[in-house]
Amino acid sequence: MSDATPIKAIGETYLLPEGTTAHDLTELISGVTENKAPRGWWVLFTLALLLLGLMTVCIAYVLYMGIGVWGNNSPVFWAWDITNFVWWIGIGHAGTLISAILYLFRQKWRTSINRFAEAMTVFAVLCAGLFPALHTGRPWFDYYLFPIPNQMAMWPNFKSPLMWDVFAVSTYLTISVIFWYVGLIPDLATVRDRSRSLLRKRIYGFLALGWRGSHRGWQHYERAYLIFAGISTPLVLSVHSVVSMDFATSVLPGWHTTIFPPYFVAGAVFSGFGLVLTLMLVVRSVFGMHSIVSIRHLDLMNKFLLATSMMVAYSYAMEFFIAWYSGDPYEWWVFYHARVGWAQPDHLGNWGPLWWSWYWMVTCNCLVPQVFWFKRARTSVPIMMVASIFVNIGMWFERFVIIVGALHQDFLPSAWGTFHPTWIDVGVYLGTFGLFLTLFLLFVRWIPMFGIAELKGTLPGAHPDLHHHEEPSPALAAEPSPAE
Amino acid sequence: MTTAQQHNDDYRLPATGYWANAWKLSGLLGIIGLIGSGITFATDPARYGYAYLFAWSVALTIALGGMFLVLVIHVTQGHWGITTRRLAEVIMLGIIAVAVLAVPLFSGIASGKFTMYDEWMHLPSHAEGAAHEHAAEGSTLGASVAHAQKLGEADIDYGHPEESPQAEQKHHETLQFKSGYLNQTGWLVRSVIYLAIWILIAIAFFRWSTRQDETGDPSLTVRMRSWSYISMIAFSLALTWAAFDWLMALEPAWFSTIFGVIVFAASAVAIFAVITLIGLSLVEHGHATKAITIEHFHDHAKLMFGFICFWTYVQFAQWLLIWYAGIPEESTWYQHRWTGGWQIVSYALIFGHFVLPFILLMSRNQKRQLGWLKAMCIFVLVMHVIDMYWFVLPTYGSTPRLAPNLADVSALLLVGGLFFSFVFYVLKRVNLVAVEDPRLARSIHLHQSY
16 A cells, blocks of 8 residues: 555545546646636636736835825834734745645645645735835835945944845745755656747746756755755744844833734734635636646645644733733733723723724634635635635724734823724735736746646656555565555 | 454563563662651651652643644554554553542642741732732732832842832732632632543543554544543543643743643653653563564654744744743743753753754664663753743742752652553553554554655
8 A cells, every 4th residue: 555545444535636647637627827817717817907006106206205294103103014014924834834844744736736835925015015115205225225335334233123124025025936846847848848949948938047858957956855855944933033023022012012923923824824725716717727726636625724723823822811910010001901992991082993803803713714624614725715714804803903903002002093994005015016916927828837847746646656556565474454 | 353463462562571660660769768758748748749740740641642642643544653552552551550549639738737838828819918018009900010110220130029018019910810710619619620621531442442452443542532632632622722821820920822732842842852752762671573663662762853943943933932022011921931940950951952962862873772762861851840840830939949859859850650550551451553554554564765
C-alpha cells in the first residue's frame, strides 16, 4: 500500500478525479493562457480597471492635497491607512503559508492552490506597501527609510519597529517574488513548448530561462525550491510579527500585549485563507477548474479557516482575560468599555463610540467560521463563499478595532476623540482592490494559475511505490501490513 | 486473524531484558529521590515545595507534550508519526502519574507547608491589610508604578515593591482585586478540573488506540479523528489556564498574554526529545526496528528543530515587548531572572535552548546521524529541565538568588523516576506500535525526499 492509494475505510479519496492524466492537466491549465478569455473574465477585468482608475484619482488627489484629506486627526493619527496596510499584508500570508509551510509538511493538496495564493501574496504586498508610503505625507522622501546616505545626513532609527517593517516587508516581497518565479519556471517552459506563434514562444521562452526539463535541471530545481521554502517559513512569522510590534512595543492599552506577534500571524493566515477562498471560488467557476480545485480541497481550506479562527479567538480570549487579571484600569477601559461597551459609560454619559466595530469583528472572525464544524457547510460553495467574505470583513474590522479603537480613547479623557473616514479614505481603499484585481486577473489569464508540474506529482502514477508494493516481497511479508 | 495479529508478538517487549526492566530502574531512581526528598523536606519544607513544583512541571510538560503529539497526529491525519504514536500515547497516559504526584503538591499547598502561592492564597483581608500598611492614595496603578511616582526616578529599585510601604499597599490592592480569581478554593477546583480534562482525553485515546490493536477496526481511526478536534481545544485551554495558575501565579502581580503559548512550546520541544530518545533506545535494543526507521527519527528531529525555533520565537516575543515598553509591572519578571546569579541561567537558555541546537541540528546530515541526534536530544531535554527550573525557582525568597540544592535533585529524581516508571510499565503491557492502524504500512514505508 502506498501513499498514492487512499484507504477507503477511513474516508480517504484521491486528490484529483480518478483517471486524470498528466496530459489532461497540461491541456486544462495551459489552455487558459491559449484560448480566448471567458466572458466572466472580461466582466471582472472591467470592474478591476474601474477600481484601478478610482485609486489613481484618489491617490493623485492625496498627493496633491496632502494626507489631510483623510479622516486622520488627533488623537487618531493612524486610521484606515494603517488598517488597510495590515489587512493587505495579512492577505499575503496565506500564499507563503501554503507554498512554504505546507510544502515542508508534505501537504500535497496544496498543489491545487499554491500558485494562485503565491501570486496573491505578491500583489497584496504591493497594495499594502502603498499605504505607509503615502502616510509619510511626502512619499517622494520615502527613500529616507532606507539606510542610504542622503542630503540631510539622516540615518534611520534602527530601534524603531516602523524601520523593521521596511526591512521585513521588503525582504518578504523579494523572497515571495523569487519563490513564486522559481516555481513557475517549469510551467512557463510547458507553455513555451506548446506555443504556436513565434511571439508567444519568444516571450514564454525568455521567461522560462532556458528550462529543458533535464534530470540535472530538476535536481537543482527541487533543491532550490526546498531552500526557498525553508527561508520563506520564518518570513511568514517574522513579517506579521514585526507588523504587530509597530503596536505592541508601545505602552498603549490595547496595543501593548505580549501575545501580539503570534496572534497577528494567526490572524494574517486566517484572513489570507479567507480571500484565497473567495477568489478561488470565483476563478474556479469562471474558468471551469472544478476538477483541479475539488470539493475536497475546499473542505480542507475551510478546516484551515476554522483552525485559524480558533487561534484568533484564543488570542482575543487571552487579551480579555489578562486585561482583567492585570488589574490595570486602562486595560479594563479599552477592552470592556470601548470594545464591548460594557459597564459604566464615560464622563459624558456615552458608551465608547466605536463599540459596534468590535461586534463586527467577533461575529465575523469567531462566530461565522463555526459553521465549518459541519461537513455540509464545508462542502457547500454558497455557504463558504458567504463565510469567506465575512472573514475578510471581520479581519479588516479586527485591525480597525486594534488601531482606531485603542487610539480614540487612551489615558486622558481630555484627549479623547473619535474618527470619521472621508470619501478619499474609502476611495483609496476600494481603489487598491482595483490594483490587486487587475494584477491578479492578468496573472490568471497569462500565467499557468496552477502548478502544472507539481499537480502531476500528486497523480497516483507519480508515486514511486505504486507498483512496488502491489505484491509484497518476502522481506516485507514479515512486517505487519494491516488493512491489505 | 490478520497478519498483524500474528506478528503482534514482534511488537511486544520481551519478558526479560533492558526495556522489560526499565520501569524498575526508573522506580529505583524515584526511591532514591524519595529518600533525598524526605531529608530535604524535613530540613526546609518551603524550599522543597519550590523544588517539587519544578520537578512536577517537568513531568507535566512531558505528559502534555505527549498528548499534543497524539492529538495533532489525529487532527492532521498524518502518517509520519503512526509508528511512534504508541510511545506518545503511553507518555500521554503518564498524566495519571502526574495527577497522583500532584496529591503531595496540592496537600502541601493546602496545609501551608508549601508557601509558593502564600502571597495571594493567604491574603490578609482588606481591613487587615490596610491596618498595618499606609493609607491608599494617589494613582490606582500597579505597585511598581506607584512606587516609582512616590520615590522619584533615582530611588526606583525595579521589582522590589516591599521596600516602600506605599508600594506594598498598592501591591496588596492589586492582589485584593485579583482575589476573585486568585484564591485557594478556586485554584484547587480549577487544578482538579485541568487534570480531569487531561486524564479523560488520555484514557479515551489510549483505550481506542489499544482496542484497535485487538480488533483492527478502522472505524476507531475515524472516531479518534473526530474526537481529536474538540479534545485539542479542551487540551489547549486547560494548558493555558494551568500555566497561569501553576506558574504565572508564582508572581501574582505579573501577567503576560503569551504565557500559555510559551509553556505549550516548551512541552512540544520536550516531547520530541523524549520520543526520539525512547525510540532510539528501543531500536538499539532490537525492538520495533522495522517500524521505527531513520526516516521517522529524521521527521521527529525536524519537528523538534521547528519547535525549538517556535519556543525561541514566543519567548523572544514576550521578552522584546516587555523590554521595549519598559513598564515596571511587567519587567519584574525578567528582573528576577536577571539578578542574583540567574543571569547565567538566562544566558544558558538563550544559547542552550536555542543557539546551539539551532546550529547543531540544522542540516540533514546532523539529523540523520543517530548518535549525534541522541546526544542532541539529551542536551535539549536537559535544557528543558533548566527551562522549567527558570520558570519556578527565581520566585523563591524575597530576592532572587540562584542556589540549586539537594532538594531540586531529589524532587526531580522522585517525580521523574516515578513518572517514567509508570510510563515504562505501561509500555511493557502494550504493543510498541499501533499494529492495526490503517495507515501503519504507509508510515513504515515512509518516503521523504527532504
